[in-house]
Amino acid sequence: MVKQDLIDRSPVRYFEKVLGGGLKAGEIGVITSKKGLGKTSVLVQIGLDMLLQGKKVIHVSFNQHSDYVISWYEDIFNEMAKKKNLDKAEEVKDELIRNRILLNFSQDVVTSQAIGRTLKALSEGGSKADALIIDGFDFSKASVEDFKAMKDLAKEMNIGIWYSGNVDGLSDAKNAVPSVLLPFKDVLDVVIFLEPKPDFIQLKVLKDRDVSVHNDIDLKLDTKTLLIAEK
Numbered sequence: 001m002v003k004q005d006l007i008d009r010s011p012v013r014y015f016e017k018v019l020g021g022g023l024k025a026g027e028i029g030v031i032t033s034k035k036g037l038g039k040t041s042v043l044v045q046i047g048l049d050m051l052l053q054g055k056k057v058i059h060v061s062f063n064q065h066s067d068y069v070i071s072w073y074e075d076i077f078n079e080m081a082k083k084k085n086l087d088k089a090e091e092v093k094d095e096l097i098r099n100r101i102l103l104n105f106s107q108d109v110v111t112s113q114a115i116g117r118t119l120k121a122l123s124e125g126g127s128k129a130d131a132l133i134i135d136g137f138d139f140s141k142a143s144v145e146d147f148k149a150m151k152d153l154a155k156e157m158n159i160g161i162w163y164s165g166n167v168d169g170l171s172d173a174k175n176a177v178p179s180v181l182l183p184f185k186d187v188l189d190v191v192i193f194l195e196p197k198p199d200f201i202q203l204k205v206l207k208d209r210d211v212s213v214h215n216d217i218d219l220k221l222d223t224k225t226l227l228i229a230e231k
Contacts, residue, residue, distance in 0.1 A: 011228035012049040023160035033194035039164035041226035051096040055130035063136030112146040
């Protein structure tokens, strides 16, 4: 299989279809769950898909060392390449790495505004991002102003921003946005919750732009590989 086939047949295409074409420039998406259910895997698959399309991705990690994030990209790419029998896999991997920037910060030290300044500095230096991924974010330490600032940044730089972070679970109301996200609900465009099932991990879309989505969709993670299941 050649690279374009890998893009065309990626499970991320269905993921995007469910979200009306995927996260668009100027929008913020959030992936939440209890710890250890595959949030980073989903973000890395989104990042790899964009890298395969020749786009530039900046991946910020707040709770994992850069070496650990690199391992995620390596392992998931290798699994995809092996599964699809990708031609010239090592050459493709080298090409992707050139378009990826990994940053490791402490949320107690680095603010949303500082991330914005970093992105602008990278852009001015010739590394304009097409997407920003912020992994391991502690929503309890954030303010509405933080997310408004990031929303403004997404619009100004014409990028989509994906966050991930742990939550204890859903709110009392069925499939409602987790309580820790409620202060930011109006600023967020997409909210996805990962829920473990006996044989798979269900991706629940709790918010899709101005619509609260309560129905399960046929979007899952394989529990062994943590890859988005193919249709």
